[in-house]
Structure formats: C-alpha cells, structure tokens
Amino acid sequence: MKRVLVTGSNGQLAKSIHKVSRTYDNITFVYTDIEELDITNQSALNSSFTDQKFHYCINCAAYTDVDKAETDIETAHKINVTGAQNLASVCSEFGVVLIHISTDFVFDGENDQLYKEEDHPLPLSIYGQTKLDGEKAITSVLENYFIIRTSWLYSEFGNNFMKTMLRLGNERKELSVVNDQIGTPTYAKDLANIILNIIDSQNQDFGLFHFSNEGLVSWYDFAKEIFLKEGILVELTPIPTSKYPTPARRPKYSVLDKTKIKKVLRVEIFDWKDSLKRALRAYRNL
Numbered sequence: 106m107k108r109v110l111v112t113g114s115n116g117q118l119a120k121s122i123h124k125v126s127r128t129y130d131n132i133t134f135v136y137t138d139i140e141e142l143d144i145t146n147q148s149a150l151n152s153s154f155t156d157q158k159f160h161y162c163i164n165c166a167a168y169t170d171v172d173k174a175e176t177d178i179e180t181a182h183k184i185n186v187t188g189a190q191n192l193a194s195v196c197s198e199f200g201v202v203l204i205h206i207s208t209d210f211v212f213d214g215e216n217d218q219l220y221k222e223e224d225h226p227l228p229l230s231i232y233g234q235t236k237l238d239g240e241k242a243i244t245s246v247l248e249n250y251f252i253i254r255t256s257w258l259y260s261e262f263g264n265n266f267m268k269t270m271l272r273l274g275n276e277r278k279e280l281s282v283v284n285d286q287i288g289t290p291t292y293a294k295d296l297a298n299i300i301l302n303i304i305d306s307q308n309q310d311f312g313l314f315h316f317s318n319e320g321l322v323s324w325y326d327f328a329k330e331i332f333l334k335e336g337i338l339v340e341l342t343p344i345p346t347s348k349y350p351t352p353a354r355r356p357k358y359s360v361l362d363k364t365k366i367k368k369v370l371r372v373e374i375f376d377w378k379d380s381l382k383r384a385l386r387a388y389r390n391l
C-alpha cells in the first residue's frame with residue numbers, strides 16, 4: 106500500500122485530489138493543511154516524516170495571491186521558496202518522491218509559440234519569481250521529483266476565475282474582461298488525475314513537465330463560454346490589459362506545450378471547453 110502526503114489540503118487542487126482519490130483504494134492519502142503541517146517549518150516536516158512512512162508527497166501548499174505577492178514579498182518567498190526547499194530536503198532524506206506544482210507565470214509571455222519545458226523562464230511578477238525559485242530549490246537537492254507547471258487553474262472549489270465570473274455574472278448587467286492575455290484554463294480535477302496517474306503507475310520519468318487542458322483562449326473567451334454554458338445574460342466587453350491595471354504584471358501569452366507529459370504518461374488531455382462543462386456541472390452539484 107502506497108502512502109501519500111498531500112500538503113495544503115484546504116486549497117482547490119488538494120480538494121480535487123481528495124475527490125478523485127476515492128477511485129484509488131490501493132493508496133492511502135494523508136491530508137494536511139497549514140495548521141497540521143506548515144511547510145515553512147523544517148522541524149515539523151522532519152517529525153512528520155519520521156513518524157510516518159510516505160512514498161510520495163504532493164505539494165499543493167503555496168502562496169497563490171499573485172497581486173498581493175507584489176507587496177507581501179517575504180511571505181510569498183517563505184512559502185513558495187523556503188517551503189519547497191524544506192520539502193525537497195525532507196523528501197531527499199527519507200527517500201520520498203516529491204510532486205510539486207508550478208506555473209506558466211515563470212515565463213514572460215513574449216513567445217509566439219507554445220512554451221516547452223526547456224524554454225528560458227523570465228518571470229514578470231514576484232509570484233512568478235518565487236515559483237521559479239521554488240523549482241530551483243527542489244532541483245538543486247532532489248533527483249526524484251516531478252515538477253508540473255500548470256496554468257489558469259480552476260474548479261468547483263476555492264477561489265478562481267470560473268467562480269468569480271459566475272458570481273459577477275449574477276450580480277451585474279455589464280462586465281469587461283481582458284482579451285489580450287492568451288493562455289489555457291486547467292480544470293484542477295484533470296490535473297489531479299494526472300498526478301494520481303503518476304503515483305499509481307509508479308512512473309520513474311522524473312523531471313519538469315507542462316500540463317493544462319487543450320486549446321488556447323483569452324480571459325474574455327473563457328468568461329464568454331462560462332456565461333454561454335450557464336445561460337447567464339450579461340453584456341460582456343473585451344478590453345485590453347491597459348484598461349484593467351493590476352499590481353502584478355502577467356504574461357500576454359503563456360500557452361504550455363504538453364508534448365512531453367502526453368508522451369511519458371500516454372494520456373489524452375481534455376479540451377478546455379469539455380472540462381469547463383464538467384467543472385460547471387460539479388459546481389452545480391456541490
């Protein structure tokens with residue numbers, strides 16, 4: 106029986122893992138959030154890994170408030186860099202495989218083609234920089250890791266774009282959404298299935314991977330599809346990023362190339378519209 110530690114268990118990815126984990130009765134999952142296990146506390150991690158035998162650790166804990174990170178630099182660094190470093194050291198010491206999640210925001214968005222794993226990262230924001238430094242902290246001390254960069258994560262859980270649009274669509278008659286940032290939404294349940302596939306198959310192709318749903322859209326396109334599928338009547342206006350200034354700069358193009366993960370895991374990836382349909386249904390059934 107494989108034992109898997111999931112950190113950051115109150116977050117949307119961890120909750121999605123919890124949901125899909127029910128089909129894996131050969132794996133025991135131990136879920137911890139910051140109250141039970143703070144990844145910035147090395148001695149707490151050491152005690153936990155000494156007390157319990159884990160084969161895998163899925164790190165879902167992160168500082169994810171992209172705009173707040175611009176001023177709350179120390180906390181973002183502590184969680185995304187020191188936390189990742191602590192987990193890598195304890196995984197190295199106890200022979201545990203670390204599965205860590207990173208982001209398309211490590212790129213500057215100046216590419217005009219899909220971003221591959223080996224493309225040069227150049228973050229535009231503090232959040233992106235801390236996530237990149239977290240990746241480096243892991244790769245410098247650990248060999249048995251999977252780092253999965255994903256983009257535009259959403260689900261029926263937590264705070265995310267889909268849920269914000271559903272709320273605003275019901276509150277307002279008109280809405281403006283940026284149409285000059287291009288990326289790919291990722292349903293957290295699809296990412297959760299990929300992670301559990303890696304564990305279940307005991308895949309040994311360690312390294313860095315890109316994963317999102319298939320397709321590419323702007324935030325405006327994403328919003329439009331949410332309203333269309335839910336039958337929400339709102340006057341939606343496309344606007345440039347310059348009309349919606351935010352503290353953190355975001356890449357204007359951050360579509361990830363998924364060739365490597367598809368080849369290694371031999372998986373098909375859902376189109377973003379199909380996944381959105383399932384996410385909306387799951388949200389309605391919560």
Ligand SMILES: NC(=O)c1ccc[n+]([C@@H]2O[C@H](COP(=O)([O-])OP(=O)(O)OC[C@H]3O[C@@H](n4cnc5c(N)ncnc54)[C@H](OP(=O)(O)O)[C@@H]3O)[C@@H](O)[C@H]2O)c1
Pocket residue numbers: 112113114115116117118119138139142143144145164165166167168169184188206207208209236255256257258259263264
């Ligand atoms: N959301 C996106 O659009 C997106 C896009 C690309 C990549 N990612 C990456 O995907 C991963 C999962 O994101 P998510 O959306 O599921 O994040 P999330 O919903 O914000 O969940 C993160 C969880 O980590 C917890 N946490 C924070 N500091 C911690 C600590 N020191 N020790 C233990 N737990 C701690 C948080 O608790 P509190 O809520 O109490 O702080 C929260 O429950 C992250 O690595 C993120 O960077 C996300």
